[in-house]
Amino acid sequence: MKLLTHNFLTSRCLKGVNVGYPLKIVLGHVGELPQALIEDYESNEDFLKKVHHVLLEVDVINGELVCPESGRKFPITSGIPNMLLNEDEV
Amino acid sequence: MLATPDWRLDDLGEDVYEPSEDTFLLLDALEAELPRLVGGSARLVVELGSGAGLVIAAVSRALQGGAHCVAVDINPAACRATQATAALNDARVEVIRGDLLECLLPGAIDLLIFNPPYVVTHADEIYQGDGINRSYAGGARGRQVMDRLFPQLPRLMSARSCFYMVVIDENEPQEIAALLGDLGFESSVVMRRRAGIERLSVMKFVRL
């Protein structure tokens, strides 16, 4: 799973969850992440390259997505997040 | 051109829908629509029920990285098969296991593609596991899975988005067109074909 995909995922279908976004990501290693938005980010090529790398090239093979409200965990296995909910959760 | 991707039956196993007439009709319809798809400004492309993954792999390749391509399937074997087919064809496809599109952010989908389980079956057959039954079992009129999706579309789709779906005549395409019309989508039929006893159509819905 690429990090950009995570930007499109939500746990809002969980019973009792309102927004469910953004999901937290639990993983071993994300590569080099810029810590904060720098001022000249639109023209700073180095920063943009890093963002592009993080969003589109870093591949999460195993890990977890975590609902920010309920703490419900969605496992990522072999790059595939399992977003399926149990019947009693919806 | 929308080249038909390669696939390996070994990657599928008996739990994954084998590419069939409906798959190829959908590929042909999307090829006919390709100028619109490439010319459009789709950023997020989603195939629901990707099965063996041919369709989303073909679309991803045709769009040449211009859009983020995501496949969703409820069947874990289909998820793995889609991943394998994408890799085999060097196509960038992200795979998610989920039920319909309930895990996707509202308003994000620019292009949606669905070859649904459209066969008329007993309703129970839909819920007999998450394997091959999910690929065809459509319950009453073959409509029970797609009918769950329709009311979610106004929330899921972006402005001026587009949705392609395979149906058979038993699904009552005209009623579907009316339903989607009420939800704010204009319908047309892109392609029709007869395959054995199935009279297949690919419908197109454009958000107004």
Ligand SMILES: C[S@@+](CC[C@H](N)C(=O)[O-])C[C@H]1O[C@@H](n2cnc3c(N)ncnc32)[C@H](O)[C@@H]1O
């Ligand atoms: C007719 S097959 C189409 C497979 C492939 N797209 C093709 O054209 O060959 C339907 C697919 O939808 C999936 N599916 C059925 N119900 C689903 C649901 N509720 N959520 C996600 N996927 C579903 C099935 O597992 C199956 O892979």
